[in-house]
Amino acid sequence: MDTIVNPIVERSLDEIKFWSRIMKEHALFLSLGFTFEQQQLIDEAQQFITIFERIEERLSRFSINTDLRQIQAFNYEVYQAAAAIWAYKRKVLGLILRCEIRTNNFPLLVDHISREAAYFANRLRELNEGVLAPRPEAIIEENVFFLRIMADHAKFIGHLLDPSERKLVEQAREFSHDFDQLLFQAVDLDSMRPQSETGPLLSQFLNQNKVSVASLRDFKKTARELIEACRIKSNIHPLLADHTFREAERFLEIIDLFEASLMNNNLNTSIQINH
Structure with missing residues (x-):
């Protein structure tokens, strides 16, 4: 007898697989754009790389047959990581726009990647509310x-x-x-x-x-x-x-x-x- 796959579980895993890699790469790109005296911001970016690498590693333990409640709990954890990197990106954008730092990251690029973090967090919230399509x-x-x-x-x-x-x-x-x-x-x-x-x-x-x-x-x-x-x-x-x-x-x-x-x-x- 075939196992019935919960579409919320399947979609959640797909969203996390795609966007966690994107978030990890955003942190890398930001770190490469900072100058040598902005070590604290570089360290924060590296922390986010580690966070999303761990999420990717944990993701490999789940399957489309995983219990919905487990996926919802995982979604919430990843949601918190997405919200945290969004806040970090908005902080960096504020520093750039106030001319408190000079970087090789375009302000529009930082705004762009923060919009993607907000989108990711919102998708996870919607999925936990049962909104699929x-x-x-x-x-x-x-x-x-x-x-x-x-x-x-x-x-x-x-x-x-x-x-x-x-x-x-x-x-x-x-x-x-x-x-x-x-x-x-x-x-x-x-x-x-x-x-x-x-x-x-x-x-x-x-x-x-x-x-x-x-x-x-x-x-x-x-x-x-x-x-x-x-x-x-x-x-x-x-x-x-x-x-x-x-x-x-x-x-x-x-x-x-x-x-x-x-x-x-x-x-x-x-x-x-x-x-």
Whole structure:
């Protein structure tokens, strides 16, 4: 007899696996951007690397057949770690904006990674509340979040490439512009609710985003390969190139989940109408 898998357990493990690695890498990137006199901030970043490495190690002990209560307890522990690194990132951002420290970390990058920490913490909280799939209105909000992330990535890539890499810099700027426009479009669609919550508009919106994200994902993949082969000039760490590529892949997976959720909602609506 097949064991019934609790979708909350399965989704929780997937979120923690993906985002804990992201949080660990954020701490590494911050530490690499600090100057030698900012040792305390470097030490704090190293502590977060250790925290999320331990979370990854503990994660390997769980499976999709683990009891829900155990997963909820683990979710809460990881939630606390995500909230703590969010607070650390916001502290660093405040120090930069008040000109109390000078680092090689862009203020927008620190804000960017703090938004991702908040997103991770919020997902864990939602899962512990039993929220698996977003409602239609939340689909737009989550796309706003990820479209902004993708737009930021394009900006970072453009700024970290050597100016002599003119063609790649121009491509990054074009992606930045395209995703800014998609973001504005998503904000407009969000303000048109509830009329936009169902029907073809939302499906068209997701499909358009999928095409653009896939194109950016391919650009990031090419850039990652060129950086790893030392074939382009940049200040981009190879791990950072891979990091942004994985986040684009994640967004595509989430769009697929949204499309499946919309399809199920439309099917259920059709069945109700027919009855």
